[in-house]
Amino acid sequence: MSTEQAVRGAIQTHSKRVWRFGLALSGASDVADDLLQATALRALEKHHQVTSYERLDSWLMTICRSIWLNEIRSRSVRKAQALSVTPEAELVAHGPDSETNIFAAQVFTQVMQLPEAQRETVMLVFVEGYSYREAAAMLDVPIGTIMSRLSNARQKLKTVMQHGGTDTVRRSGK
Amino acid sequence: MKFSDETLLAYLEGSLDEAQARVIEDAVAEDPTLESHLMALDPYAPVVKQVFEAVPAETPSIDLPVTAAPQSNAGPLRLLAVAASVAVIAVSATFWVTRPKALGWAEQAAIYQSLYSSETIASLDNSPQELDAQFAQAEALLGRSLSRDLLENLPGLDLKRAQVLSFKGKPLVQVVFADARGNPFAFCVIRQGPNAPAKDLNLAVLSGLATATWARDGYGYMLLGGDGQTDLSGELSVLTEAFSG
Secondary structure (H helix, E strand, C coil): CHHHHHHHHHHHHHHHHHHHHHHHHHHHHHHHHHHHHHHHHHHCHHHHHHCCCCHHHHHHHHHHHHHHHHHHHHHHCCCCCCCCCCCHHHCCCCCHHHHHHHHHHHHHHHHHHHHHHHHHHHHHHHHCCCCCCHHHHHCCCCCHHHHHHHHHHHHHHHHHHHHHHHHHHHHHHC | CCCCCCHHHHHHCCCCCCHHHHHHCCCCCCCCCHHHHHHHCCCCHHHHHHHHCCCCCCCCCCCCCCCCCCCHHHHHHHHHHHHHHHHHHHHHHHHHCCCCCCCCCHCCCCCCHHHHHHHHCCCCCHHHHHHHHHHHHHHHHHHHCHHHHHHHCCCCCCCEEEEEEECEEEEEEEEEEECCCCEEEEEEEEEECCCCCCCCEEEECCCCEEEEEECCCCEECCCCCCCCCCCCHHHHHHHHHHCCC
């Protein structure tokens, strides 16, 4: 398999993850569309730099973030650390009942309202499953910074989580 | 340092003071196993993951070029070209190693001589007149004497014929004898040219025949026995001395 084939395969396989990361970075699904498209084209251009097929997912994430930081965010009006508007919570309204949907929308909104550094760290570790040290390498910060960002994010998520957790227990006890 | 799950959960809930939290973070930085354990205990991660895994609901569309940038396409094609040329080289090398080696005049003469049987030479006209004509022609083409007197008096051999042949445009003379039992025997001389290297006597069995070759002063010489076991030493002692330059 050529590196180009491997990159094309990785783009298809990880398109949801890259789009999701783009959404978390930008807070807007249209920008996430653009970020995914730009990431795919950039990755294809750079396919000859690929030396290992094992972590193409994190490579794509890094490209996506680089495009966001260097080319899109600087031109965006959304320069605030936290996203000023609640981004499209209907994106997550797919649960089986309204209570679950409300809880999911609250978690989604809370994560999206985190400062950008915490937001991208939560996405990489909590959602995409990268280890602290993998996220540290991808974001080019010390592992302690990753852990402290996550601690701060947990504090902000605590209220909605405890509320949701209580709901879950109550529903289970019905 | 070992941490209890209660301590790690307290860290994740934010219940530890800053100094205690720093101790755990420093330990995690040094210990991937502790890192994995702490991550597994995190009650926030699975909740956030579950929420975001549903996003986006549909696989997003990407508009990828069918063929990538020129340098992207050149990779496989260039590799293919390299592979093809390597294959050609490999085939050539294999052919070069396994192909029949270009035969020298001695090998060709041995093959030709190996086709001779006693019947071939039994019917040859070796009258003096015939031999006169043959030797005159052969010596003219070779540009040197064949010492017919010496050849006619080789012990145990009956001179039968001098035949003019050619090898790659060079005159090659085959002098055929019959040994005491009527089997063919031959002495060949080729004019190789003034720049041909001198070669010391070399004994070999070629095409099933015992042979001896040497070269001096632009001429190559070859003695061929009737079979692979023929003792050539008697004839060689005479011939190498007579045809030594």
